[in-house]
Amino acid sequence: MLSKELTAASTVPLVLSVLTEGEAYGYALIQRVRELSGGRIAWTEGMLYPVLHWMEHERLIESEWRQGETGRRRRYYRLRREGRAALREEKRQWQIVHETLNQLWRQPARST
């Protein structure tokens, strides 16, 4: 399980990344992240929606109410161009952290 801080910090890049696969509604987003993380990233489900609304307010994503195949009305979110740009920046930053940690962890332990 991720720590609370890391969960919070990774929500926006995760949402942006899932939406590159195509538009999705909140429940599907949560399922997709749970599936990819093997259940290790588990959001308090309702807490995703304030983040989605904030991202829409920041014009990273846009939403539309539509009827799905089952007839249920859902709010579908999709990426905007600003969201793709934000994702590129997120990617760059997460890769810095990732590469730095990887290099440190790959080195053989010098002392201890």
Place this chain on the structure above:
Amino acid sequence: MADRSRDPEPVVASAGSFDLNGAIGRWRAHLAEQPALAAGTVDELEAHLRDSLDRLEASGLSAEEAFLVAVRRVGTPQALGQEFAKVSPQSVWLDRALWMLIGVQVWGALSGLLLSLAVAAVVRGYAGRAFSESDQLIGPVAALALGQLLALALSLAVCAWLIVGKGPRMVRWLGPRLRNRWTFVAAGAGLGVATLMVMAASNVARVWMGWPGSTTAAFGITLNLVRIVQVLTFVVLTLVLIRRRYGQSSRAIAHRHGYETG
């Protein structure tokens, strides 16, 4: 038989009678109490809950068990309210503005009417009497003050009863109905006419007590026109806010899309 009667909680017996749409409706009402959760947000959370319910029921849970798990996973109304308030402070402000608007209108109409009535009653009561000496005025002035105080107290009490006691239920009832354009127009017209009638009544009371005022007719007409526009603006604004805040009921969605669980 003997064993069954000893069961402390007949869970299985109640499972069949679980009213899912009723439970969802009550859950929605809890959510709607949070000022930061607008009608559209509650709709979205309900769609999520119903997706979650489908999956949980498919995995073998009863409707009631699935409901309990799904509600827990979504999070408590308080926690959700706090998170939404962080990302959209304007929705909290919207809720306050709505109740302030309702308060201003109810208070204005009510206190205006009751004050005019009180003043009119006192002035009429003393009309025709001659006051030669100034200390004879103490009676009428005291009665006037008392009447006004009574009118204020009465307005306050009725206001509190209407807004705090009845208000939330009334707007929850009205909200979904305002989605219909004609209901909206009818409600606006009804409320507008009611407010104007209260205004007219307080004017009549003022005239009746023999206080024609020093204003010219043109000035009076302009003043009244401005007030009519003001009243209608306030009424429409209030209705728009009610629709936005309490716009859609769970039952309306359930019926429209056939989510009956049977």
